[in-house]
Amino acid sequence: MREYRDRPTEFHEPTPAELKARNKRNVALALGLAIFMIFVFVTMVSKGVIPNVS
């Protein structure tokens, strides 16, 4: 495994379209996670699960 990582036999340069799609996915994933965290927090506060925050 180590040898394989040091000397890759095949490497395919990603195309600009692939890199662009990956960037979009990364941004969407980050936004999705942030929104989900806020969503969980607000829901828990509104339900009184986190009592010290009002």
Next chain:
Amino acid sequence: MSSSSHNTDIKAAPSGAAFNPSGLSLAEPSDFFALMKPRVMSLVVFTAWAGLVLAPGVIPLWAAIASIICIAAGAGASGALNMWYDADIDAQMSRTKKRPIPQGKMTPRAALGFGTIISVASVWMLYIASNMVAAALLAFTIFFYLVIYTMWLKRSTPQNIVIGGAAGAFPPMIGWAAVTGDITVNSVLLFMIIFIWTPPHFWALALYKTGDYGKVGIPMMPNVKGPKSTRNQIMGYSVLLAVIAIAPIFTGLAGNLYAAFAVLLNIGFLALAFKVWKSRAGEIADSADEASLYEVKSGDRAARNLFAYSIIYLFATFGVLAAEGLLS
């Protein structure tokens, strides 16, 4: 087509993303959104909202919004899981071949991961936002749609959408349970309206898309029992739907406003179903634009009209029920 042969094709597909040499996928966020079947999701959101509005009692606004979001996400997740499992037949059907997996934008495995994560998150969040009953109903809906309908019934029986239709009928019941935490006669009635509406809705579509379902081996009613039997059953279910749709007036769920609209809406439904019954819909080989949901040959117009009207019917029925619930 057997279900055992189906997954072999999927597993034989490259496990790297989108079959590209670099291993990177071309899938964009919009493709993941498309996996969630946004058109179906809009109907789910609407009927769940109606259930929430009609249920006796009140819940905080945020809990109501959160519940609707969770129900929508759960429905979307089951759509993604459906596309994972049905990737093989989707690629061969004109109506579905432009979905993200058949187009090669993402692998079935990516859809499986996406659908699983959203499923778990939506059920858990619904439990936090509302209660255990609503969350359990959502979990059961996802299970029912994926395992009972997609994996089992869809490829094995022409009754697939009759029984499988239950999955699409649960959202108003979940919305109701999010408020009350229980299942009552009235919430079951909301379920029954969608449940009985589903066969005439889908069979009307199947009548003029017979070839599409037939070539992938999906045993839809027109392929198995023939167009005449399908038209008879559409008529039968339409009569039953009219009876069920009037029932909320007698259980106290709806009043005079709904009664007036329900009579008109069901007269329209029965009239269009009668035209289908009298027509020769489904008996001529497909020749219209395959990709279009509404493009049909002249003989199939009655079926197309019933299919289109049935969508308006469901929105209007739940819209009037909810409006009256809000006004009273």
